[in-house]
Amino acid sequence: MSTADTRIHEYDLVVVGGGTAGPMAAIKAKERNPALRVLLLDKAHVKRSGAISMGMDGLNNAVIPGHATPEQYTKEITIANDGIVNQATVYAYAKHSFATIEQLDRWGVRFERDETGDYAVKKVHHMGAYVLPMPEGHDVKKVLYRQLKRARVAITNRIVATRLLQGDDGAIAGVMGFDCRTAEFHVIRAKAVVLACGAAGRLGLPASGYLMGTYENPTNAGDGYAMAYHAGAELANLECFQINPLIKDYNGPACAYVTGPLGGFTANSRGQRFIECDYWSGQMMWEFWQELQGGNGPVFLKLDHLAEETIQTIETILHSNERPSRGEFHAGRGTDYRRDMVEMHISEIGFCSGHSASGVWVNERAETSVPGLYAAGDMAAVPHNYMLGAFTYGWFAGENAADYIAGRAFAAVDGAQVERAQARVLAPLLREQGLAPAQVEYKLRRFVNDYLQPPKVTRKMDIALDRFDGIRDDLEQLHATSPHELMRAAEVSVIRDCAEMAARASLFRTESRWGLYHYRVDHPQRNDADWFCHAHLKKDDAGRMSSFKRAVEPYIVPIDSQERTAYDRLRVAATPQPALA
Amino acid sequence: MTFTFRETTQRSAAPVTVDHDKCIADKGCTVCVDVCPLDLLAIDPDTGKAYMKFDECWYCMPCAKDCPTGAVRVEIPYLLR
Known part of the structure; x- marks a missing residue:
């Protein structure tokens, strides 16, 4: 099966994608069974790849005892997704959320604490409090890299994975790809594969017209979605697009999650608040879009009413984490938070379960519908999973893949x-x-x-x-x-x-x-x-792209009728204007 | 008639630039080349210094932040500036 330019490798487990979920999957697979040969394969370089290449300024979905319960979080995410949720997956995340935070904390990721030493959780969502700031979150990737080395995970950079390898029985038998510097073709045989390739972030074209000016790291082009699709995996709720409110042209997050707890908010052109809650949901984006289209647009991030020391804190966080070139962008346009509202716009469309719900279908064990194939992170359909959900499902994928591999031989490959x-x-x-x-x-x-x-x-x-x-x-x-x-x-x-x-x-x-x-x-x-x-989608036996319905799984956490519509009431109620004299 | 296929290139001013006085790529350093998620930087064999070979910049900054000598400057790409 080889030609002169083909390299063949053998590992027990290959994890494709070294951003967030991938490193966690590789580490946890090694912890589960240190004898496993685990390869972490990256299209870029694991040191700085993926959505958190430059770190992250906070956890958006921390379920921390004393601040929130797994049941409450599951309820919130169910409501924010209009009820179309496999609660088992959200609940599995929520129950494990705190263990993941403690693991990251032990590894050296720093989270904000209050004067008593407790985690300083903030309320940004409509109902509960789940946001935990990481003002020094720029080092997340360094922390992960250190742990990958300690766990003795093999790493290969600059290999673009293109298709999964399948055995005669359809089970996953490895992955194929090429080196983006030499074009050498690589065939990596494996007993299981974890896909952690991030969002499909290069789907829509940003309003700027600049191909790589995307919200997502543009390396995340949807490789994982395509590979899973061609291997016959089911994808879920892809029509629930990712569309985000962003800084116009710069196309990075305005970070209302960071500024909200400090007094910033999303405003219309009159400087008025028009949404009750800045948490990203389809309903929130609906109101955002209405405001953009209506006479009150455009939409802005408003900080100009805040005190100098608060603004300095915001600048320190926003200009050093996640998208640190933001400060330079504002400087170039003469935008100063003290004086100017920051113009916002709507992002291009994408698939990303980290923010919405569009992904490769997985169960609460991070298993896809194809034997031996696991998925985690932005590309795996666990709604609103964010960074902490990526770490948590990476953890599940690594451990469960390690168990799946036990006693298994390499499949015969055509x-x-x-x-x-x-x-x-x-x-x-x-x-x-x-x-x-x-x-x-x-x-x-x-x-x-x-x-x-x-x-x-x-x-x-x-x-x-x-x-x-x-x-x-x-x-x-x-x-x-x-x-x-x-x-x-x-x-x-x-x-x-x-x-x-x-x-x-x-x-x-x-x-x-x-x-x-x-x-x-x-x-x-x-x-x-x-x-x-x-609504699921897969490649059927005739090779056609086909859609079909799947029943919503029975709820673990019931939703009462009063709560069900909470996210439908995001618009700030109109206040009566004084009559003109 | 014989129509001949031609390919042309589109010019652009690279948003990532390198200070040759500070860059130590000629001493074997490849940090900025290694960390760029989009694999856009390379070492120029003529000068021995790093440079932006492909303009597909996401203005994400690892090249500048991780450079041991502070030799890399990232500007916002012109189309977004």
Whole structure:
């Protein structure tokens, strides 16, 4: 199964993606069974890869005894997702949340504490208190790297994983990919694989038109979604898009979670608060979009009423964590928090269960629907899972994969599978002329904006499918002039798959739900009679992309009728204006 | 008629620049090249110094923050500035 340029490796477990969930999965698999040969494979470099490349300024979903209970958190996330939640997955996260925090704390991640030494939890969500600031969270990746070395996890950087390897019985048998500096093709045989490849963050085109000006780290192009799809895994609720409120043009988070507890808030052009709660949900984005479209837009982050020392604290946190170039962006435009509100806008669409609910389906053990394949982090469908959920599901995936591997042998693999994958991936480099990957990507992502960005219109989404078919033909003409550009070519293929999934999943659910995330103009009402269910998508036996319904699992934590609509009441009630004299 | 296929390139001013007086890539340092998530930096064989080879910058800053000599400057890409 090898050619001159193919390298074959063998590990018991391969974890694809070294950002947040991936390192945790690798470490926990080694702790479960130190004899396992575990490889952490990264497209970038594990030291600085993934969504938390430059750290994180806080935990958005900390379930800490004395501040919140797993039941309360599960209830909040269920309501914020209009009830379409596998509560078993959210509850499993919530029960383990504090153990994950304590683990990170022991490893050296610093969290904010109050004067009594207790964790300084803040309230940002609509109902409960789950936000724990990390003013020194810029070192998270360094902490993880140290633990990876201690656990003796093997690390390979700059390998772009492109397809999973499957045995004759369909079970996962490894992963294939190529080196983005040499184009050397790698076949890594394994007994199980954990996918932790992050969001599909290069789906929509940012309003700036700049390809890499995305909200997500642009390395997170949706590779995991495409690999899972082609291996036959089910994906869940993809139509529940990720759309976030961001700093206009800069396209990073405005960080109302950081500034909210210090007195900042999202305001309209009159400087007035219009949403009761800055926590990101479909309903919150609905109100945000209404304000942008209406006469009160644009929308701003308002800090100009705060005291000097508070502003300095905010600057220190926001200009050193997560997206530290923010300070330079503001300086370049002459924006000073003391005097100016920060103009905000709406992000491009994406898939990301870390913020919404769109991901590869997993159960509470981080198992996908394909034997031997696990998923964790932004790409795994556990709603609103954020960084702490990624660590927690990485933990589950690592331990459960280690148990799955016990006593298992390498599956027999058909060599033709490898040859096909290799020919497909390397073709753009072998062509002597053709289309530039960046141009094809730009056009594809512009179509995504034109036809898929909510409000979703049936006819537009039908057209989108035609256009994405056209792009599939264009993929056969891509020309890469270097291994680096070959990586971009491979990503265009992934983005195209995700775009088609986004269109088909959105067309399937003929109702509106999750506020702006799935607002369908032709079906503007929520329809619980027909659509109180998950919508799954998979590659069927004939190779077609097919959608189907799955019942919502019985609730573990009941929701009473009063609470059910809490997130529908996010708009600040209008105050009577004094009559003009 | 014989139409001949041509490829052209689009010019851009690299948002990441390197101070050659401070850069120690010629002494074997590859920190900025290693940490860039998008793999955009390289060592110029002519000067022995790091430079931005591909302009696909996410202005995320590991190259600048992790540089041991403070030789790397990241500006916001022009399209977003």
